[in-house]
Amino acid sequence: xxxxxxxxxxxxxxxxxxxxxxxxxxxxxxxxxxxxxxxxxxxxxxxxxxxxxxxxxxxxxxxxxxxxxxxxxxxxxxxxxxxxxxxxxxxxxxxxxxxxxxxxxxxxxxxxxxxxxxxxxxxxxxxxxxxxxxxxxxxxxxxxxxxxxxxxxxxxxxxxxxxxxxxxxxxxxxxxxxxxxxxxxxxxxxxxxxxxxxxxxxxxxxxxxxxxxxxxxxxxxxxxxxxxxxxxxxxxxxxxxxxxxxxxxxxxxxxxxxxxxxxxxxxxxxxxxxxxxxxxxxxxxxxxxxxxxxxxxxxxxxxxxxxxxxxxxxxxxxxxxxxxxxxxxxxxxxxxxxxxxxxxxxxxxxxxxxxxxxxxxxxxxxxxxxxxxxxxxxxxxxxxxxxxxxxxxxxxxxxxxxxxxxxxxxxxxx
Amino acid sequence: xxxxxxxxxxxxxxxxxxxxxxxxxxxxxxxxxxxxxxxxxxxxxxxxxxxxxxxxxxxxxxxxxxxxxxxxxxxxxxxxxxxxxxxxxxxxxxxxxxxxxxxxxxxxxxxxxxxxxxxxxxxxxxxxxxxxxxxxxxxxxxxxxxxxxxxxxxxxxxxxxxxxxxxxxxxxxxxxxxxxxxxxxxxxxxxxxxxxxxxxxxxxxxxxxxxxxxxxxxxxxxxxxxxxxxxxxxxxxxxxxxxxxxxxxxxxxxxxxxxxxxxxxxxx
Numbered sequence: 001x002x003x004x005x006x007x008x009x010x011x012x013x014x015x016x017x018x019x020x021x022x023x024x025x026x027x028x029x030x031x032x033x034x035x036x037x038x039x040x041x042x043x044x045x046x047x048x049x050x051x052x053x054x055x056x057x058x059x060x061x062x063x064x065x066x067x068x069x070x071x072x073x074x075x076x077x078x079x080x081x082x083x084x085x086x087x088x089x090x091x092x093x094x095x096x097x098x099x100x101x102x103x104x105x106x107x108x109x110x111x112x113x114x115x116x117x118x119x120x121x122x123x124x125x126x127x128x129x130x131x132x133x134x135x136x137x138x139x140x141x142x143x144x145x146x147x148x149x150x151x152x153x154x155x156x157x158x159x160x161x162x163x164x165x166x167x168x169x170x171x172x173x174x175x176x177x178x179x180x181x182x183x184x185x186x187x188x189x190x191x192x193x194x195x196x197x198x199x200x201x202x203x204x205x206x207x208x209x210x211x212x213x214x215x216x217x218x219x220x221x222x223x224x225x226x227x228x229x230x231x232x233x234x235x236x237x238x239x240x241x242x243x244x245x246x247x248x249x250x251x252x253x254x255x256x257x258x259x260x261x262x263x264x265x266x267x268x269x270x271x272x273x274x275x276x277x278x279x280x281x282x283x284x285x286x287x288x289x290x291x292x293x294x295x296x297x298x299x300x301x302x303x304x305x306x307x308x309x310x311x312x313x314x315x316x317x318x319x320x321x322x323x324x325x326x327x328x329x330x331x332x333x334x335x336x337x338x339x340x341x342x343x344x345x346x347x348x349x350x351x352x353x354x355x356x357x358x359x360x361x362x363x364x365x366x367x368x369x370x371x372x373x374x375x376x377x378x379x380x381x382x383x384x385x386x387x388x389x390x391x392x393x394x395x396x397x398x399x400x401x402x403x404x405x406x407x408x409x410x411x412x413x414x
Numbered sequence: 415x416x417x418x419x420x421x422x423x424x425x426x427x428x429x430x431x432x433x434x435x436x437x438x439x440x441x442x443x444x445x446x447x448x449x450x451x452x453x454x455x456x457x458x459x460x461x462x463x464x465x466x467x468x469x470x471x472x473x474x475x476x477x478x479x480x481x482x483x484x485x486x487x488x489x490x491x492x493x494x495x496x497x498x499x500x501x502x503x504x505x506x507x508x509x510x511x512x513x514x515x516x517x518x519x520x521x522x523x524x525x526x527x528x529x530x531x532x533x534x535x536x537x538x539x540x541x542x543x544x545x546x547x548x549x550x551x552x553x554x555x556x557x558x559x560x561x562x563x564x565x566x567x568x569x570x571x572x573x574x575x576x577x578x579x580x581x582x583x584x585x586x587x588x589x590x591x592x593x594x595x596x597x598x599x600x601x602x603x604x605x606x607x608x609x610x611x612x613x614x615x616x617x618x619x620x621x622x623x624x625x626x627x628x629x630x631x632x633x634x635x636x637x638x639x640x641x642x643x644x645x646x647x648x649x650x651x652x653x654x655x656x657x658x659x660x661x662x663x664x665x666x667x668x669x670x671x672x673x674x675x676x677x678x679x680x681x682x
Contacts, residue, residue, distance in 0.1 A: 075650070104542060108533040115538030169531050171524075177476055177485050177546030179510055181526055 006316050010323035024292040028332025031285035036340035036383050042274040044374035046267050050229045055131040058259040059223030060232025066252045074103050074175045080217035093226050093235040096128030099219040101209035105172030109160040116202040120209020129225045139164035139188035142205050150184035153198035157189050174214040282390050290394040293325045297398045305410020318403035325395030333387050344375040443570030452566040460561050462609040467668050468493045471661040476547045479652040492672050499673045516678045517555040525678045548647045548655040563592040576604035634662045
């Protein structure tokens with residue numbers, strides 16, 4: 001039984017120089033561990049980035065009037081509709097939705113003034129979609145029954161030198177093209193981990209905004225939150241169809257990637273960087289395996305020659321070398337994954353907080369200063385596949401070399 | 415399938431669209447007579463629209479599909495170009511009466527009497543609508559000069575415009591070093607009288623954004639002045655802003671006391 005003898009020979013070879021084998025296994029374990037951890041980390045970071053970004057503003061999907069993407073003025077709106085609200089409430093994949101009025105206006109206090117993005121939000125509903133209500137650093141969020149309350153981004157408040165309790169003038173052009181001006185009292189300051197937003201955002205209640213901008217019961221947008229980005233993507237088509245069935249003409253659904261292209265680009269760029277890093281890691285592992293197997297072949301030139309002389313075919317010799325390399329990689333892979341999976345799962349439950357410079361950096365990107373892991377069985381699948389392919393490729397040359405040995409030459413060497 | 419025919423028709427289509435894109439309106443223009451100084455024509459036209467010092471009272475009518483009735487705003491304007499200052503006071507509608515604007519280079523101040531507040535209009539608000547019209551705050555305080563900040567080129571003569579002998583068609587391109595709002599302006603200027611008939615404004619991508627027409631030319635203090643300015647934004651369907659001059663005075667005495675915060679906060 002030639003097959004059996006090859007397996008037995010390979011197995012024996014693996015154990016004969018156990019130190020060499022252990023080193024190769026260790027190298028593979030280390031690489032597999034690193035690959036799996038970095039895959040889990042970037043998966044976690046990317047979905048966290050998207051979730052954070054989405055919860056800062058747009059939701060996974062945003063419903064508004066056609067042209068909203070390009071213009072974002074009061075001209076694009078969603079008319080009030082009880083049917084639409086029922087549809088959003090009824091759709092299971094939607095875990096939260098909130099209507100908003102958004103426009104540009106001038107906010108002034110004392111002799112300072114700034115152009116601001118005014119967002120009229122429903123204080124009761126907003127927290128079902130966005131993290132804004134939880135980001136109050138002093139004072140409080142808008143109350144449901146309060147009138148002419150305003151909440152400012154911290155940087156905006158600093159620019160205006162305004163504090164909680166101050167009365168600010170909001171001036172703008174209403175939908176009716178009248179001038180609109182009204183005094184608002186600051187009730188809260190928001191810390192928003194995005195400097196641009198923190199410098200520009202002023203929140204008032206939806207009701208005040210509709211009155212201020214003479215907007216009737218229209219709203220500028222409805223932000224819709226799904227369970228995660230994937231669910232948001234899956235929700236888009238059915239929701240669009242349901243909206244068409246409802247007869248809502250002139251409305252359009254926008255995905256978060258359309259509304260925040262810079263976020264999507266950043267995620268894509270980062271993902272590209274991750275792949276590059278993975279490829280380098282895996283190539284290094286490949287050379288490690290190549291090196292050990294090649295060494296073991298060169299070391300045993302004479303022995304392999306004897307085997308050939310005793311009648312083992314050249315294919316069988318190649319297969320032995322192949323089997324050795326497969327066994328070593330497989331053991332390394334299993335141990336590596338066995339170590340990495342619990343670690344990734346642990347960090348998935350307990351994200352690593354960032355401090356100091358890194359904290360400032362992530363805030364610049366509009367993220368929470370946390371390293372988040374996301375472990376998924378699919379990752380184990382493709383990490384295994386990658387390592388297997390590399391091990392096969394790395395063993396090819398030594399196996400080929402072993403098969404090519406001529407018994408006469410081999411017996412003469414040391 | 416006859417591929418050669420396909421190719422040819424494709425080429426023809428490309429050539430046609432290139433020709434159309436490359437020479438807008440050029441088809442119906444007559445070549446300009448030699449020896450005409452484009453800058454001098456532009457300067458002359460600008461002179462008929464404003465002087466160094468100008469006072470005017472005007473009625474601005476804003477039409478929009480949003481409005482059942484046009485919105486009417488009456489205001490007075492004092493402009494002192496050499497000293498880069500101007501003052502505008504709103505008279506109508508009642509809600510805005512007394513609202514005033516003071517431009518003192520490089521600041522723009524706004525006073526709202528109803529809430530008794532003076533507000534400095536920040537640069538970020540400059541592109542926003544002025545009083546709900548299709549003019550922007552930037553138009554109100556425009557720093558750039560269509561004469562000094564642009565180079566002028568004569569494109570040709572449009573025989574269908576103006577009185578009798580047609581109109582010069584001029585292209586204004588901003589000088590590279592100057593920060594201006596427009597990427598290109600095309601102006602029609604009446605050959606006989608030398609005053610502006612209309613202007614088209616393009617952004618930097620070459621998209622036509624607005625059309626400004628000057629009509630109802632009347633004589634004031636020996637100068638022929640268009641009394642109706644109509645601005646049509648091309649990116650907002652159905653919107654139009656018309657300014658009708660009710661009273662114009664060129665080079666009046668403009669007291670320094672006009673251009674003060676005190677005058678601003680005096681209200682009406």
